[in-house]
Amino acid sequence: DxxxxxxxxxxxxxxxxxxxxxxxxxxxxxxxxxxxxxxxxxxxxxxxxxxxxxxxxxxxxxxxxxxxxxxxxxxxxxxxxxxxxxxxxxxxxxxxxxxxxxxxxxxxxxxxxxxxxxxxxNDPRVFELTGYIARRRGQQEEALRNLQRAIELDPRNFFTLQQIALSYVNLRRYSEEAAVLDRALSIKPDDVETKVVRALLPLDWKADTRPLHQALDEIRRSDPEAIKSVADTWFLCALAERDGAAAESALVALDDNVFGNDAIQFRRDFGEGLIARMTKDGAKARAAFTAARAEQQKRVDGQPDYGPAICVLAVMDAALGRKEEALREGQRAIDLLPMEKDSINGAHMIEFFAISAAWVGEKDLACDKLAAALRLPGTLSYGQLKLLPYWDPLRGYPRFEKIVADLAPKE
Missing domain, CATH: 1.25.40.10 (Tetratricopeptide repeat domain)
Incomplete structure (x- = not known):
């Protein structure tokens, strides 16, 4: 047929x-x-x-x-x-x-x-999935070996190249990530999402938003409809540049889709709260976070043992000043999804617990968790810590500033 x-x-x-x-x-x-x-x-x-x-x-x-x-x-x-x-x-x-x-x-x-x-x-899909399993188990080099074998068997497989790039992100090996993304773009030079991820790399590596800003401007000028598929990264760029108006526009483009990291997913209400918090509009932030929390509670009620959903709820409770609930939920998320079970999302449980702790004023606990997250493979980067408003409550705190300085690229 x-x-x-x-x-x-x-x-x-x-x-x-x-x-x-x-x-x-x-x-x-x-x-x-x-x-x-x-x-x-x-x-x-x-x-x-x-x-x-x-x-x-x-x-x-x-x-x-x-x-x-x-x-x-x-x-x-x-x-x-x-x-x-x-x-x-x-x-x-x-x-x-x-x-x-x-x-x-x-x-x-x-x-x-x-x-x-x-x-x-000799099916590359077998090696590919073997690589993904190794990656989730925290066996990063084994994962890369299998993904490299998959790409040897299917050299123009764009998806596999993207996944190899993600492995290098998790290892914070940015120059190798750049090389793989450039190879992918030689196969599909007009792929908007991959162009934007390539432009995001200097933000993560060197806290430089300029290439990403330029890439997003070019997409909005030449293919406005395509911005929807990278609206989450546009939102991230706007937060990093403290541009509330651009962040609002990015959320409009994002529509009902999500932003965040892997299974840690936030929606528009939470994004509006973040912008209001960043621009010091306390009343608007509280209203947005309250609405976001009510919806997230429904998700948790439907999946009460799902760590990522509880982790997101913890961040929302932290935003609302519900300290005891935020810390309890953040720890429960780590317990439900430990590194041994899922090394990628397990690292995010620790990272976002650090954000929750920072937001409720527990600076040393936040720094403990942040240091633990950075000892693990993961997407948390120097640029994110340096630029994103999630970490603002820790700015000027000596332990945090030392963590950021130690992560800075060594020229």
């Missing part, structure tokens, strides 16, 4: 946008819709069933829809794939993705990958 295949192909393209795009969640939901249309036309379309499982799993895994219903939909798609072709390597690959993304079951996923490898011996 050519129509079904076209729907499947469009869905696959949308799913390759999740690395850097602010509208990745929107694209994943569109992909689910397209794949369901394809399967409605041809219920025996095995590869569409595998991709449907992957789309559902990613919505769950990335925290965009971390609900039992989404996890059950992914499980149903995996089971349907096995009914169609129980011995296919792709079916075992789909189950490996599901165990990894749905349950953080690394051993189970690796066992499925070993089965998949028998019929897919």
């Amino acid at each position: 050519l129509v079904a295949f076209d729907l499947y192909s469009r869905a696959k393209s949308l799913m390759l946008t999740t690395s850097f795009s602010a509208i990745g969640g929107q694209n994943l939901r569109k992909a689910v819709d397209l794949l369901e249309q394809a399967l409605a036309r041809d219920s025996s379309f095995f590869l569409a069933q595998c991709q449907l499982a992957y789309a559902h799993d990613n919505l769950y895994f990335l925290g965009l829809d971390h609900t039992p219903a989404r996890l059950a939909a992914a499980q149903a798609a995996v089971e349907a794939a096995f009914r169609l072709q129980p011995d296919a390597g792709e079916a075992h690959l789909a189950r490996a993705e599901h165990l990894y993304r749905g349950y953080l079951d690394y051993d189970g996923a690796l066992a499925e990958l070993e089965i998949a490898r028998k019929s897919l011996p």
